[in-house]
Amino acid sequence: MRIFQWMYDKALVWAKHRHAERYLFGLSFTESVIFPIPPDVMLAPMALAHPERAWRLAWLTTIASVLGGIFGYVLGYLLYEPVVLPFIQYMGYQDTFALVERWFNEYGVWVVFIAGFSPIPYKLFTVGAGLMHMAFLPFVIASFIGRASRFFLVAGLMYWGGAKMQAKLREIVDILGWGTVALAGLAYLVYG
Template sequence: MKIFQWMYDKALTWAKHRHAERYLAGLSFTESVIFPIPPDVMLAPMALAHPEKAWRYATLTTVASVLGGMFGYLLGWWLYDPVVLPFIQYMGYQETFALVERWFIEYGVWVVFVAGFSPIPYKLFTVGAGLMHMAFLPFVIASLIGRASRFFLVAGLMYWGGAKMQQKLRDIVDWLGWGTVALGGVLYYVYG
């Protein structure tokens, strides 16, 4: 099934749209709070389509993502019971969120950095940080470092890889996509 390749081709089309930067910022912000699709799916094709703007796109993605993370933090801090908890229950994320809470207790601010860089759903950690009343400044700093590391790495790979990277990425995107899904399932099974 070539679902990730189809999404990649769609993202390349969207990357050339005149409002692509707005879409990228919106996707980056909402992914940090609720949306399941990571901004990398737009950042990578945009950096490939316009390599001269790769660093600008990485900066935009980082800033919007951290701002979204701050919003998720505030949701967790102030509106967990009336807003977040019903959503977690509706989506069936109770066990996953309980795991996130255990990680916060065990690893503290480091878990925010790891979640910001890795394919682990960052949104769970933004809301979790607010719920656990983590200190705000360390949360923002860890988010900024983790998110910037990830998005500048993606933009840099696209910048230096060019058209050759674009075709290579298209050829392996389904393997990468399904591999990430499988890794997420294994991690959930092992640590859940």
Template sequence: MKIFSRLYQQVMIWSMHRHAPIYLSLNSFVESIFWPVPVDVMLAPMALSKPKRAWYYASLATVFSVLGAGFGYLLGYALWDPVVQPFIATMGYEGKIDVARHWFEEWGIWVIFIASFTPIPYKVFTVTAGLLHMLFLPFVLVSLVGRGLRFFLVAGLMVWGGVRMEAKLIRYIDILGWLCIIAAVAAYLILSN
């Protein structure tokens, strides 16, 4: 099934929209709290379609993602019982929060860096950091470094690869899309056990 190639073409059209930086900023903010769509889905095509603005886009993604992380932290810190916990229960994420707590106990602040840089659901760790009353300044600094590294790496790869990378990406987009789905399901199964 070639659904990812059609989706890719649509995302490339959206990435050139005049309001794309606003959409990227909003997506970056809410993805750090609850939104399931990764920032990279918008950032990569935006950097590819306008390479001269790639660093600006990476900066927007970083700043708004860390602002969203701060908001997620505050939700976990101040509104766990009345707001977050019922939402977590409704979504069936109790197991993920338990895993996040365990990882915090085992790795401390490093878990924020790992979650901010890798595809692990960062939102779970932003809220859990607040719930566990992690020191806010180290949380923000580590988030800034991890998110910045990730988003500048994505933008840099798009600038570096340019048209050649896009041609290869288009050729293999459906295979890569299905591999990402499989990886996401595997990560979910691992985190939920």
């Protein structure tokens, strides 16, 4: 199945839309709270389509993601029981969220940085940081550094790689996509 290549081709079309930056901002914000699709899916093709705006797009993605992270933090801090807990129970994420809480206890603010940079679902850690009443300023700093590192890396790869990177990425996007799905499944089996 070439589903990821199809999604990549669609993202390239959306990247050229006149409201693409607004969509990128919205995607980046909501991904930090609830949405499952990472903003890299839009950022990469947009940086390829408009290399002269790659750094601006990385900033936009970072700022929107950190603002979404702050919103997730507030949800966890103030509205965990009435809003977040019923959602976690409805989705069957109790075990996953318990693991997130354990990681917070073991690693503290470092887990926010790691979640911000890696493909680990950042949204679980934004809400978890609020629930655990993590100090707000370290949370924001770790989020900013982790998210900026990730999104500037993506934008930079697209900026410097250009058309060759676009062709190579399109060629291997299904391998990367299914590999990520397999790693997430493996991580769930090992740590879940």
